[in-house]
Amino acid sequence: MPLAILGNVAASLYLGTSSFTASGWSGSFYPKRLRSQDQLTYYAQHFSTVEIDSTFYACPAAQTVRQWAERTPDGFFFALKAPQVITHEKILLGCERELTEFLEIADLLGSKLGPILFQFPFFAKSIFEDRHAFFDRLVPFLKTLPHGYRFAVEIRNRTWLDAELANLLREHRIALVLLDQSRMPDPAELKFDPITVDWTYVRWLGDRQAIEAQTTTWNKTILDRTSELTRWVDFCYRLLKRGVWTYAYANNHYAGHAPATLHEFQNIWRSRGFPPLPAPPSRTVQASLFPS
Numbered sequence: 001m002p003l004a005i006l007g008n009v010a011a012s013l014y015l016g017t018s019s020f021t022a023s024g025w026s027g028s029f030y031p032k033r034l035r036s037q038d039q040l041t042y043y044a045q046h047f048s049t050v051e052i053d054s055t056f057y058a059c060p061a062a063q064t065v066r067q068w069a070e071r072t073p074d075g076f077f078f079a080l081k082a083p084q085v086i087t088h089e090k091i092l093l094g095c096e097r098e099l100t101e102f103l104e105i106a107d108l109l110g111s112k113l114g115p116i117l118f119q120f121p122f123f124a125k126s127i128f129e130d131r132h133a134f135f136d137r138l139v140p141f142l143k144t145l146p147h148g149y150r151f152a153v154e155i156r157n158r159t160w161l162d163a164e165l166a167n168l169l170r171e172h173r174i175a176l177v178l179l180d181q182s183r184m185p186d187p188a189e190l191k192f193d194p195i196t197v198d199w200t201y202v203r204w205l206g207d208r209q210a211i212e213a214q215t216t217t218w219n220k221t222i223l224d225r226t227s228e229l230t231r232w233v234d235f236c237y238r239l240l241k242r243g244v245w246t247y248a249y250a251n252n253h254y255a256g257h258a259p260a261t262l263h264e265f266q267n268i269w270r271s272r273g274f275p276p277l278p279a280p281p282s283r284t285v286q287a288s289l290f291p292s
Helices: 036-044 062-070 086-088 096-112 129-144 164-171 210-211 226-242 256-269
Strands: 004-006 010-013 013-018 049-054 077-083 113-119 152-153 175-181 201-208 245-250
Touching: 010 226, 013 077, 013 226, 049 226, 049 245, 062 096, 062 201, 077 164, 077 245, 086 164, 096 113, 113 175, 113 201, 129 164, 129 175, 152 201, 164 175, 201 210, 226 245, 226 256, 245 256
Parallel strands: 013 049, 013 245, 049 077, 077 113, 113 152, 152 175, 175 201, 201 245
Antiparallel strands: 004 010
């Protein structure tokens, strides 16, 4: 497992994108003639983790998951979104079968299984009157989760983010997802410690509606996120110094081209003089499309 050694603290920062395919990536990230079945292997030569978005819509076939594992090197991690039937449709009630099926499929990744994300939507008062009503639903569900997994919870009701939620997640050893998304607070704005376990999950999402008004082809950066990424670089460095393992994922909606967002993050990291980040655990060495 790659480590970044900072003084007497060993921790690591894993960088990846939300999904490993998108409209516009052929020719901008992937070589134009690269076969689709070779894209994941190529991706893993540049990044150390990927967030799989498709599992949110349906539990994948066992063969698909086995192929993911076969096409990536040891030390690579897959973050999986829990199916929306759990988080959006049944909202944690009566979903034991779906959760069991999903975890059995996820287990096929073996040591390459990274965090599992429960991404909740914004809940109107017609669904949950307040955060306590949601917590009353959440806590019994968390108590049923099996040990041996890294679970993370994403909340999109801004006012629900408080010390009570953090302590609840801390009690059950669940990570609170840290978002860079329109209408959600920056971690620096939070009045409590958002780190609830010895690892955390960061998502750079941006404003989907605003950027899709400009483009739906994700082949280049169209928004300057230098200021935001500089703050995130400093924040992630403090997490590493604290000994917090961090999984961080860039979405195309953040700036226009997720691989370029990660490249900019890496450049800012180097410019700050921070210790080198671990290289992706590639089977082979291949020149990056993003020269330093």
